[in-house]
Amino acid sequence: MYGFDNETFLSVLHGAVDNIETIGKVLDQAEKKGYKNVFLIGTGGTYSMLSPLSYLLKTNSTLEWYYDIAAEFVKAKPKKLTEKSLMITASLSGDTKETVEAAEYAASVGAQVIAFVGSEDSPLGRAATYPIANAASNDNLVEEIHIQLFALGAMLMKRNGDFEQCDRFLENLKRMPEVLLKVREQNDERALAFAEKHKDTKFHMFVGAGNTWGETYCFAMCVLEEMQWIPTKSIHAAEFFHGTIEMTEKDMSFVLIKGEDETRPLVDRVENFVKQHSEYVEVFDTKDYALEGIDEDMRKFVAPMVTSTQLERVSAHFEHVRNHSLDIRRYYRTVEY
Amino acid sequence: MYGFDNETFLSVLHGAVDNIETIGKVLDQAEKKGYKNVFLIGTGGTYSMLSPLSYLLKTNSTLEWYYDIAAEFVKAKPKKLTEKSLMITASLSGDTKETVEAAEYAASVGAQVIAFVGSEDSPLGRAATYPIANAASNDNLVEEIHIQLFALGAMLMKRNGDFEQCDRFLENLKRMPEVLLKVREQNDERALAFAEKHKDTKFHMFVGAGNTWGETYCFAMCVLEEMQWIPTKSIHAAEFFHGTIEMTEKDMSFVLIKGEDETRPLVDRVENFVKQHSEYVEVFDTKDYALEGIDEDMRKFVAPMVTSTQLERVSAHFEHVRNHSLDIRRYYRTVEY
Numbered sequence: 001m002y003g004f005d006n007e008t009f010l011s012v013l014h015g016a017v018d019n020i021e022t023i024g025k026v027l028d029q030a031e032k033k034g035y036k037n038v039f040l041i042g043t044g045g046t047y048s049m050l051s052p053l054s055y056l057l058k059t060n061s062t063l064e065w066y067y068d069i070a071a072e073f074v075k076a077k078p079k080k081l082t083e084k085s086l087m088i089t090a091s092l093s094g095d096t097k098e099t100v101e102a103a104e105y106a107a108s109v110g111a112q113v114i115a116f117v118g119s120e121d122s123p124l125g126r127a128a129t130y131p132i133a134n135a136a137s138n139d140n141l142v143e144e145i146h147i148q149l150f151a152l153g154a155m156l157m158k159r160n161g162d163f164e165q166c167d168r169f170l171e172n173l174k175r176m177p178e179v180l181l182k183v184r185e186q187n188d189e190r191a192l193a194f195a196e197k198h199k200d201t202k203f204h205m206f207v208g209a210g211n212t213w214g215e216t217y218c219f220a221m222c223v224l225e226e227m228q229w230i231p232t233k234s235i236h237a238a239e240f241f242h243g244t245i246e247m248t249e250k251d252m253s254f255v256l257i258k259g260e261d262e263t264r265p266l267v268d269r270v271e272n273f274v275k276q277h278s279e280y281v282e283v284f285d286t287k288d289y290a291l292e293g294i295d296e297d298m299r300k301f302v303a304p305m306v307t308s309t310q311l312e313r314v315s316a317h318f319e320h321v322r323n324h325s326l327d328i329r330r331y332y333r334t335v336e337y
Numbered sequence: 338m339y340g341f342d343n344e345t346f347l348s349v350l351h352g353a354v355d356n357i358e359t360i361g362k363v364l365d366q367a368e369k370k371g372y373k374n375v376f377l378i379g380t381g382g383t384y385s386m387l388s389p390l391s392y393l394l395k396t397n398s399t400l401e402w403y404y405d406i407a408a409e410f411v412k413a414k415p416k417k418l419t420e421k422s423l424m425i426t427a428s429l430s431g432d433t434k435e436t437v438e439a440a441e442y443a444a445s446v447g448a449q450v451i452a453f454v455g456s457e458d459s460p461l462g463r464a465a466t467y468p469i470a471n472a473a474s475n476d477n478l479v480e481e482i483h484i485q486l487f488a489l490g491a492m493l494m495k496r497n498g499d500f501e502q503c504d505r506f507l508e509n510l511k512r513m514p515e516v517l518l519k520v521r522e523q524n525d526e527r528a529l530a531f532a533e534k535h536k537d538t539k540f541h542m543f544v545g546a547g548n549t550w551g552e553t554y555c556f557a558m559c560v561l562e563e564m565q566w567i568p569t570k571s572i573h574a575a576e577f578f579h580g581t582i583e584m585t586e587k588d589m590s591f592v593l594i595k596g597e598d599e600t601r602p603l604v605d606r607v608e609n610f611v612k613q614h615s616e617y618v619e620v621f622d623t624k625d626y627a628l629e630g631i632d633e634d635m636r637k638f639v640a641p642m643v644t645s646t647q648l649e650r651v652s653a654h655f656e657h658v659r660n661h662s663l664d665i666r667r668y669y670r671t672v673e674y
Contacts, residue, residue: 243559330585
């Protein structure tokens with residue numbers, strides 16, 4: 001596959017799997033001090049990667065949780081953040097300014113901070129109470145972070161008396177590296193066809209919901225806008241019908257992201273509508289993949305990673321089809337702001 | 338002012354002010370049964386109108402709160418929603434399908450539901466435990482709902498031992514109808530100039546943060562997209578720098594929404610950047626208005642309504658400048674979906 005190395009992919013994802021035991025030990029430590037609520041805090045890509053964890057807690061747990069953008073969190077200083085809070089965050093580079101500031105702020109009020117980083121020896125690694133390190137790259141970061149975040153979420157819930165399927169879920173997570181590699185391979189041809197078809201498309205409307213909403217928002221902003229300079233709008237499937245629907249045109253490109261959780265009918269509803277009114281509707285559906293080795297009732301939980309892995313083949317092919325490197329930026333970390 | 342009647346505006350907003358006493362009585366009732374957490378649930382316009390209330394609770398209260406899209410809430414069935422929950426919602430028509438279903442679902446698990454409606458005799462009015470009615474129209478709905486939601490939030494917090502400035506805040510709220518009328522008048526000429534300048538603009542990027550983020554999202558989607566069929570993207574000021582920044586072009590129209598809360602520096606940062614790289618930057622800033630009669634330290638709390646009132650003059654002028662009625666829809670409540 002273009003721009004892809006199987007061994008690197010498996011090694012990064014198994015690094016994440018190997019951290020599951022460490023995550024359990026971190027929670028042992030965190031429990032000693034205790035926590036009454038959980039803050040999921042990120043910036044851009046990591047903000048969106050935390051979205052499925054917020055959905056997991058919402059639908060399965062009686063833990064008290066909050067989900068916020070790092071820079072807003074630092075300015076707003078939520079009253080619920082105390083020394084009895086547990087903040088969860090991530091940054092591959094470990095130097096995303098807003099995320100580092102958020103970790104420092106949370107630590108300053110006495111909260112415990114768990115941070116997933118590429119290296120412990122980074123500003124975020126040093127600011128966190130519990131840095132958990134695994135090297136990754138943009139091409140496998142979402143899955144790598146998701147394996148760890150989802151394991152953390154499951155173990156947090158188990159300790160809270162929720163999510164009795166925790167242990168079986170962790171076993172399924174451990175099988176994800178090979179499962180996801182297969183999805184990449186199976187989706188490669190289709191991703192190339194999408195990239196070729198849309199090489200000159202000027203605008204895409206991305207629609208998602210539930211635990212795949214984060215990837216909907218992320219792929220539109222962090223890949224198409226940031227790495228390919230293609231304008232997008234991402235809109236929640238339920239919100240689509242309350243304004244954005246009027247943007248529907250025969251030649252509007254719709255990219256629908258379908259997972260397998262309870263909100264799937266919300267995306268079905270959009271699909272049903274836009275297929276009647278646009279000629280350019282692409283549905284990336286996790287149900288298209290067998291996910292051999294994954295228990296049927298666990299599919300909905302792992303769907304966000306399947307989505308990312310599907311879409312990352314699209315990024316890869318856009319790069320060569322559009323002759324636009326995924327690494328060049330006009331502004332981000334290039335000019336002063 | 339085009340398409341505007343002073344008397345109607347004042348009468349609708351005073352209707353909201355007159356409901357403050359009723360809201361207090363509703364909370365007396367709700368307290369008898371008791372509640373342990375608060376759910377802010379809406380759809381489209383009302384989802385965005387609840388956004389500043391979520392910010393108010395976040396920054397000032399130790400109440401446990403959750404904020405969600407009605408249709409997702411119904412599908413996801415949050416575990417924290419119990420008979421000890423208080424759901425807060427709104428729908429002017431009282432028949433927004435998703436919102437009605439959310440109220441019915443919450444009531445079915447025993448939660449108490451407060452709903453702001455145009456008429457008690459509506460599906461949402463009937464589904465709610467406590468319907469609170471005041472007739473309004475699209476042109477004054479945001480301010481009308483905000484007065485009531487903010488009063489409710491302040492009183493909820495006071496009962497929780499937070500927000501000691503509650504009583505003074507309510508006194509300030511009661512002065513808002515006349516204050517907002519003045520903002521409309523003062524902003525009219527400028528709104529007309531904006532509408533004329535942008536009559537043929539093909540795309541707008543809306544940026545906001547904190548308690549004016551809801552209106553940023555709302556105006557882009559519910560007015561420009563729904564009522565004027567002009568494509569937009571709305572992006573949080575902190576998130577802008579993590580992807581969408583690469584969309585910046587000399588001829589990209591940026592509309593920045595500045596309020597006066599703690600997150601103002603996040604929008605300042607975007608302003609500073611885009612003014613160097615685009616020739617079309619418009620900043621709607623609540624600081625441009627004297628807001629006579631409003632205490633200095635209360636300005637930040639009422640800013641979301643000031644923003645709405647500013648932008649509603651833009652809607653009004655777009656209608657005649659673009660010869661596009663605010664009332665026509667291609668799809669919404671027009672075709673089947």
